[in-house]
Amino acid sequence: MGNKEIVRMENIKKSYSNIEVLHGVSLTVKEGEVHALLGENGAGKSTLVKVLMGEEKLDEGEVFWEGRAIKISNPGEAQRTGLSMIHQELNLIPDMTIAENMFAGREMKKGCIVRKQQQNRAAGEALKRIGLELEPKHKVRWLKTAQMQMVEIAKAVSFGARLIIMDEPTSSISQGESEKLFAVIKRLKAKGISFIYISHRLEEIFYIADRITILRDGTMVGEGDTEFFDKDSLIKLMVGRELKDYYPVRENRSEKRVVLSAKGLSRKREFQDIHFELRQGEILGFGGLVGAGRTEMVMALFGLTRLDGGEVELFGNSVHLKTSRSAIAHKLALIPEDRKNVGLNLQGNVTDNIMAVTEKKYSRFGCINYKKRKIMASEMIDKLSIKTGSLNQLTGKLSGGNQQKVVLAKWLLNEPDILILDEPTRGIDVGSKAEIYKLINDMAQQGKSIIFISSEMPELIGMCDRVIVLCEGRMAGTLEKEEITQEKIMALASGTEVSR
Amino acid sequence: MKYKVMAGLKKTSIFWALLLLVIIMSILSPSFLTGRNLANVVKQISINGILAVGMTVVIITGGIDLSVGSIVSLSSIVAAMFAVANSGYPLFVPVILALSTGVLVGLFNGAGVAYAKFPPFIITLSSMTIVRGISLLVTNGIPIFGLSDGLINLANGTSLGIPNLIYYLIAVFAAGSFLLNFTVFGRHLYAVGGNEISANSSGIHVNFVKLAAYSISGFCAGLAGLLAASRITSGNPTTGEGYEMNAIAAAVIGGVSMSGGKGGLIGTIIGALLIGVVQNGLDILGISAYYQKVIQGLIIMVAVFIDIRNSKNS
Numbered sequence: 072m073g074n075k076e077i078v079r080m081e082n083i084k085k086s087y088s089n090i091e092v093l094h095g096v097s098l099t100v101k102e103g104e105v106h107a108l109l110g111e112n113g114a115g116k117s118t119l120v121k122v123l124m125g126e127e128k129l130d131e132g133e134v135f136w137e138g139r140a141i142k143i144s145n146p147g148e149a150q151r152t153g154l155s156m157i158h159q160e161l162n163l164i165p166d167m168t169i170a171e172n173m174f175a176g177r178e179m180k181k182g183c184i185v186r187k188q189q190q191n192r193a194a195g196e197a198l199k200r201i202g203l204e205l206e207p208k209h210k211v212r213w214l215k216t217a218q219m220q221m222v223e224i225a226k227a228v229s230f231g232a233r234l235i236i237m238d239e240p241t242s243s244i245s246q247g248e249s250e251k252l253f254a255v256i257k258r259l260k261a262k263g264i265s266f267i268y269i270s271h272r273l274e275e276i277f278y279i280a281d282r283i284t285i286l287r288d289g290t291m292v293g294e295g296d297t298e299f300f301d302k303d304s305l306i307k308l309m310v311g312r313e314l315k316d317y318y319p320v321r322e323n324r325s326e327k328r329v330v331l332s333a334k335g336l337s338r339k340r341e342f343q344d345i346h347f348e349l350r351q352g353e354i355l356g357f358g359g360l361v362g363a364g365r366t367e368m369v370m371a372l373f374g375l376t377r378l379d380g381g382e383v384e385l386f387g388n389s390v391h392l393k394t395s396r397s398a399i400a401h402k403l404a405l406i407p408e409d410r411k412n413v414g415l416n417l418q419g420n421v422t423d424n425i426m427a428v429t430e431k432k433y434s435r436f437g438c439i440n441y442k443k444r445k446i447m448a449s450e451m452i453d454k455l456s457i458k459t460g461s462l463n464q465l466t467g468k469l470s471g472g473n474q475q476k477v478v479l480a481k482w483l484l485n486e487p488d489i490l491i492l493d494e495p496t497r498g499i500d501v502g503s504k505a506e507i508y509k510l511i512n513d514m515a516q517q518g519k520s521i522i523f524i525s526s527e528m529p530e531l532i533g534m535c536d537r538v539i540v541l542c543e544g545r546m547a548g549t550l551e552k553e554e555i556t557q558e559k560i561m562a563l564a565s566g567t568e569v570s571r
Numbered sequence: 572m573k574y575k576v577m578a579g580l581k582k583t584s585i586f587w588a589l590l591l592l593v594i595i596m597s598i599l600s601p602s603f604l605t606g607r608n609l610a611n612v613v614k615q616i617s618i619n620g621i622l623a624v625g626m627t628v629v630i631i632t633g634g635i636d637l638s639v640g641s642i643v644s645l646s647s648i649v650a651a652m653f654a655v656a657n658s659g660y661p662l663f664v665p666v667i668l669a670l671s672t673g674v675l676v677g678l679f680n681g682a683g684v685a686y687a688k689f690p691p692f693i694i695t696l697s698s699m700t701i702v703r704g705i706s707l708l709v710t711n712g713i714p715i716f717g718l719s720d721g722l723i724n725l726a727n728g729t730s731l732g733i734p735n736l737i738y739y740l741i742a743v744f745a746a747g748s749f750l751l752n753f754t755v756f757g758r759h760l761y762a763v764g765g766n767e768i769s770a771n772s773s774g775i776h777v778n779f780v781k782l783a784a785y786s787i788s789g790f791c792a793g794l795a796g797l798l799a800a801s802r803i804t805s806g807n808p809t810t811g812e813g814y815e816m817n818a819i820a821a822a823v824i825g826g827v828s829m830s831g832g833k834g835g836l837i838g839t840i841i842g843a844l845l846i847g848v849v850q851n852g853l854d855i856l857g858i859s860a861y862y863q864k865v866i867q868g869l870i871i872m873v874a875v876f877i878d879i880r881n882s883k884n885s
Contacts, residue, residue, distance in 0.1 A: 375772055399774040413772055416765035418832035427762055427773040434755045441753075481773065 083132035107280035115289040155227035156236040170194035170207035197229040217248035310557035318533030319512040336381035341367035342544040356535030364544035404482035408493040414478040417467035422448040451480035472503025596852040616847035617736040623821035624747040625791030633831025634691035639792040641702035643811030646672040646796030651715040651806025654722040662721040669797040677789015681782035706808040715806040726801035764831030824874040
């Protein structure tokens with residue numbers, strides 16, 4: 072392994088709609104090294120690699136390729152330069168063969184006729200070179216996720232990639248498959264190919280990475296050879312920011328009365344054997360990594376998908392919530408993770424959205440009462456201080472924070488007993504965040520019970536009475552108020568520690 | 572202020588286009604702007620207008636109904652079968668049966684979309700062909716003539732000096748407008764078309780809304796078929812061919828978004844009128860029907876293009 076650098080990003084700055092998410096980040100990758108990029112969700116890792124791949128434009132800063140300043144403005148250019156990215160969602164076309172996928176867009180041809188045999192042979196050789204025995208004529212659809220990953224790597228290598236970016240490659244494959252992947256990575260490393268490796272699993276970082284860069288809140292907080300770090304120091308660097316004071320104080324803590332009790336909730340391939348009790352006026356947090364099964368669990372709880380097993384009791388009565396309608400009738404509310412695609416009708420105006428759940432309640436004989444609608448909607452707009460031009464403003468035109476408040480308004484109008492909030496502050500600026508925290512706090516104070524899913528640990532610490540951490544669809548542990556720390560959540564979430 | 576005026580103009584651009592066209596036509600031909608001719612225009616568009624109302628309801632949910640033209644033919648035949656002068660059934664029998672035929676096919680389409688999860692284009696394309704086939708089968712390809720005066724009078728009569736057809740159109744338009752703008756169901760139609768997933772998680776019965784939307788379109792087509800039978804005084808298995816395209820055109824010209832969740836009936840009716848005025852005007856001017864087709868296609872293109880531009884700018 073030489074010390075020659077292959078890529079250097081310097082002082083990269085990037086903003087999305089006036090919110091800076093990268094505040095001058097630098098990253099250097101040397102030839103033939105595996106460089107781990109670590110950080111919490113939202114720390115700016117994916118934005119940084121997107122900038123490198125030309126999927127996002129950088130606002131400031133410079134990128135050097137083998138010492139020469141370059142500008143990459145689209146993924147095609149990145150590929151020609153020698154960069155390749157393997158996304159978490161793989162980019163293969165299922166009904167084409169392995170060979171066709173590997174040569175998609177640069178087919179071997181004679182005139183306008185694809186030379187399939189030649190292509191198959193070349194694909195087979197490329198696969199063999201990274202130690203893979205796969206039949207190039209097989210359709211990609213029938214491959215396992217891990218095999219698809221390998222095909223993508225082989226494709227990247229055959230493109231002449233010299234730096235391969237891998238985004239959480241082991242998040243959806245088994246232990247044994249991960250080991251095979253590491254073997255391939257080591258093999259390619261020996262040939263001078265470099266990797267940027269993004270993962271939340273610290274063990275494998277120590278196993279595979281030569282050097283590490285750690286991001287937090289869009290700034291680089293640590294960089295160095297792997298041997299200079301241990302697990303604790305990494306976790307500290309990743310999460311060790313101070314709690315900001317915008318978490319409101321709640322006076323009366325939760326009461327004893329159990330509002331919702333769940334036993335053995337399971338759904339195939341999503342989550343297994345989840346059990347918890349939610350008390351009146353309690354904010355119960357759910358922590359974990361993205362994809363730990365939290366969203367899937369609450370969707371099933373809310374009747375949007377079916378549970379394979381488990382029991383749910385509301386106020387001591389066993390219930391079967393098979394549709395969102397029955398969940399709503401039982402006074403549940405779900406503020407979903409994906410505000411734009413699940414929470415709102417962006418083509419509808421503010422009033423339509425606020426009234427969507429309660430339209431029937433405020434109607435007579437199936438006819439809506441415009442006057443009443445207007446009153447109810449403006450009341451909610453005032454109550455949540457939603458900043459909107461008018462009642463007829465399209466929700467698609469509102470800012471993220473205000474959109475989220477519209478979703479909240481829609482559900483609060485139905486006066487729910489139990490509110491499920493799935494990443495309620497994702498992608499929202501700091502000011503609106505504080506307002507939403509206050510709203511949630513007020514609701515708890517009024518005796519509503521709240522399930523609060525968040526991947527931002529300070530939020531869980533600041534808001535929750537208790538936190539349940541999920542890891543790969545299972546309960547990794549429960550933390551009571553006093554014991555909630557970022558380190559503990561992180562350790563449970565990444566599966567490095569199993570408590571109790 | 573100036574901006575607001577501009578925005579208002581843009582929003583109603585299709586209305587101004589219609590007005591402009593009427594002015595141009597009345598300058599070009601003195602016989603255009605006569606009460607009689609205008610009544611004629613509305614009469615001509617009434618069947619398409621009724622279909623377009625149902626079509627709009629379906630398109631608002633994000634779907635499409637290609638079967639309406641075929642429904643027109645089948646329900647015209649059903650009406651004719653039970654209204655031949657010597658059959659002896661009272662008038663309400665063919666009326667009810669023709670309407671039911673439309674609703675039945677609509678229910679079939681709706682069930683296919685909502686519960687069997689067919690893409691709307693596919694299921695209504697299938698039923699378009701199936702229903703047309705049934706029309707040909709039951710008549711053996713031969714039109715049914717000899718309808719009772721009662722049925723013939725439905726569409727061809729006049730009340731207070733105004734053709735009956737115009738009343739039907741106004742009634743359907745008024746009922747549709749009420750449904751879309753003043754009922755919970757109307758709000759749900761927009762919610763489903765705007766974002767089905769969000770609608771479902773808000774507790775809206777998405778499948779029922781879709782089923783109902785296609786049934787409404789079927790009902791409109793059934794009514795159109797009944798009126799068509801009356802108008803041409805026969806039940807004809809080839810009638811209504813291509814009507815679905817005119818209905819879609821009217822909705823699209825009127826600003827109804829094919830992706831769902833946007834648009835309304837005022838636009839659709841103006842769209843239908845625009846098509847009618849162009850046809851009538853070109854007829855008066857003696858321009859060949861071939862040109863009419865080209866011009867109608869161009870109008871759709873221009874109308875939608877303006878729509879795309881406007882929604883991009885705002």
